[in-house]
Amino acid sequence: MEAQTTPKLKKPPKPRKPIRELWWFFAAAACVKLLLIPAYKSTDFEVHRHWLAITHSLPLSQWYFDETSPWTLDYPPFFAYFERLLSIFANLIDPQIVHLQKGLNYSSNTVLYFQRISVIFSDLCLLHGVYRLTRKLDSTRQKLIWVLVVWSPMLVIVDHLHFQYNGFLLGILLISLSYLEEGRDLMGGLVFAVLLCFKHLFAVAAPVYFVYLLRHYCWKGFVRGFWRLFILGAIVVAVFAVAYGPFVYHGQMQQVIHRMFPFGRGLCHAYWAPNFWVFYIILDKVLAFLLGRLGFKIQAPAASFTGGIVGDLSPFAVLPQITPVTTFILVLLALSPCLIKAWRHPRPVRITRWVAYAYTCGFLFGWHVHEKAALHFVIPLAIVAVQSLDDARHYFLLSTVSCYSLFPLLFEAQEYPIKVLLLLLHSMLMWLGFSAQFAKRISLELAKSEKKKDKEEGFVIGWVGWSYLVGILLVEISGQFLHPIILGDKLPFIPLMLSSTYCALGTMYSFIWQLKWILDS
């Protein structure tokens, strides 16, 4: 044995080809995603199929007017163009997929395979983004980030089970961030503008981008500064012109914007996203209950949050009503420390954190936030998670909690083991990866200076973190098993409420942690 290993050790290390290794990660994930094709899919599947039909069967001028199905097109034009591109292939495979009427609720194998595989393929964009961001890092860091992003359980749950194209869109975001980190601001701005024309929800980070680009790119003397501002503005306008131009030409901008921003929806989604408003609602309920006990006359709210009905109003009994404007101001307020920092020290290494922080603010204080929006900050944060031990600890908690908060998306029994296994595997890999990363650095430091005694401790989460994570287990057990046994069918909303409240604690912690980091830096 010894004789065999010796030549191995003496051999010079092979030149590493990170792109090939990254392909391996992607291919392994794709195999599992292919296996998941027959699993549960939400109505979003039919939404996207219908969009294929709209963009294929109708002229562009009709896209935002069509009302054949309740699933009207409500994404910006680039996404519609993307669907148009996909529909060409869909038409080749099975014309019924793109038929406006006959295709409604079409559920044959062809449409299932086509759409599922199109998501897997569109993940190539994510692959490219990750590659650009990690190509200069060392091997262990690279692999860790790949595990966190390419094997993200959240993306599997949202994109490949629930059905959406988030991997593709987040890929564009990562590409934009990679350009900014490299100092190629113009390209970064351009790609971000493209992203905004794919999905407008990403606009939450626009203030950060604006401030950063203004300071880092344009702030170079008066004449040069204005010239650069002009170029930047021209590029952004050009991108928007490509996207919205045809609709401006048809005079439909009002309709397009009306479709994209349906403010008729309520403050919270049918499931509560684990954000700040959860506490607000609960405080309202508690106050209403207490005041009612004290003899005050409390008007019962018109629509209940817990019934899952999306009402027009925010029915609070005691606390002041929340309007979209309130949430908008709150998000901007929460963002302001980050904007000030970006203004003062616009440094490319910070931009990923700032953008992630912006999406965290949007998630916590935004109007009608989906729980899926957690992806918008969990995925970019993965890039910085390997930078320090504190980052790793924070990310471990955040990623576990965010993944758990997606559990209600898959509510059928068949997918139960899948989501649990995905979360467990993810946590296990994170734990192994982070402890390898940080144990390794210590050993290298020790090797450098043997006398150095003040060694940092390895990857330890601490008892608060552990008890919080164990709490997730308890919440899950009580919601899934104890609740049906004790209460039966009564109060069916309690488990969901409990888990969103519990997860909201985790996201609030992450928000505060990120804010503190930004203020300290």
Next chain:
Amino acid sequence: MEKATKRKVNNKKGKEEKPIVECDDESDAWWWLVHKGITASFLSIALFSLLVRVAVSLHPYSGAGNPPKYGDFEAQRHWMEITLNLPLKEWYRNSTVNDLRYWGLDYPPLTAYQSYVHGLFLRFFSPDSVALFTSRGHESYLGKLLMRWTVLSSDVLVFFPAVFYFVVVYYAGRNPSHRMSGIAWHMAIILLNPCLILIDHGHFQYNCISLGLTVGAIAFLLSDKDLVACVLYSLALNHKQMSAYFAPAFFSHLLGKCLRRQYPLLQVLKLGLVVLGTFLIVWWPYVHSMEAFLGVLSRLAPFERGIFEDYVANFWCTTSVLVKWKRLFPTQTLKLLSFGATISSCLPSMIQQIWSPSKQGFLYGLLNSAFSFYLFSFQVHEKSILLPLLPASLLATEEPFLFTWMTLYALFSMFPLLHRDKLVLPYLSLSALFILLNHLSSGRRDTKDTSAFRSFVTRVFLLCSVILHVVYLSMHAPARYPFLFEALIMLLCFSQFVFLTLYTNAKQWMLLKHSNLVDKEKKLL
């Protein structure tokens, strides 16, 4: 653990080599996954394998929505229904309540007990799915889910721990510098065996139990706990009579071992008593009357089903293209013929083990005896390739090429069956996953200079099988020969299997030469 071993190596070799070792450490792509030791690596690999299994179980099972007889899924469900609702003595007996022609129980009693336990689980959540008579052909969302979960839980409870124990034992005596990532790779390759996953979690069977018991037996044998090994192997035999494929290897290795001890006869007697005792316990309800015992026994040997079924890549089926065995000879003669062929083909491997029992030789012996049963025994199924594949996967680090080759062709030989079950998608993605895993090892291993001829031949065969896949999926066979493609696949796989058997038999005998050399060297020293 890896860290510690690295340091040991460093200390041995002095300081000047340290940077090289660090480099090596750096280039080991999977260091981060395995650095916490064998248990943590096993846990993460097991979680991933379980995820793959659950994902495969989303797909259809054999005979889904295909009345009146359905498939193996219905057979297993029916056994739960029978064992749950009838008294023990009636399980194997044809009666008005137990129609043996409709998926009558034809596995040994341990399977029946397992069906009973799983039946209890099903009845608790969905009584309709196992009700007597009315549940025939029961197909429902919940029913399918519960059935799938019984296989998943059996896998986790039997196969996974057995594999873990095997890997611990197998690498315990090795040089400590054996790379941890290599061990992890071995675990992954055993647990992610595409054939086993497809048959158990796709097609629907409980091979994980009998194979898991066998792996457990092998592991105990390797750690010299022969009595426990005997118990476990007897249990495996009592779960599926197909486990007898391994019997010659177990028998010859244990016999060889006993002969080398002080009181050979006593040793043999001890093992024999343990085996007999295990059998007695399992068969207890049926040993009180000769009639009941023979009744069960006759159910286990379905000779009336002919020497082969469908298109299995073994000797009888392949040669029947030229020699019509079924027409030429009566069943009785065929039985003798196949028995003789099987025994004579596994005799060399048995003799080697009796003569010079060794742990490595035992694993090769398992492979050889399972192969000879697969190729020559009576009534072989496509699925039986799982049995030779098991020892091959246990030898995967010794014989990486053999294992890869065999897995690919074992998969291919089951392709028509899986195609019938509508499992082409999991078939393709599991094959891809297997190739990816394999790619890891070849990236890690030093590239041995393989001869140009061998790589040419393997490429030609691979090309053939890829073309056959495409043809099978895209074209209809000519009306005159409706099973032309199946026959071609069978022919290709058979040729590979024969080649592999010859190779492994030769390899087993080469071990003898090698050990003789080692012995001689020791004497000289």
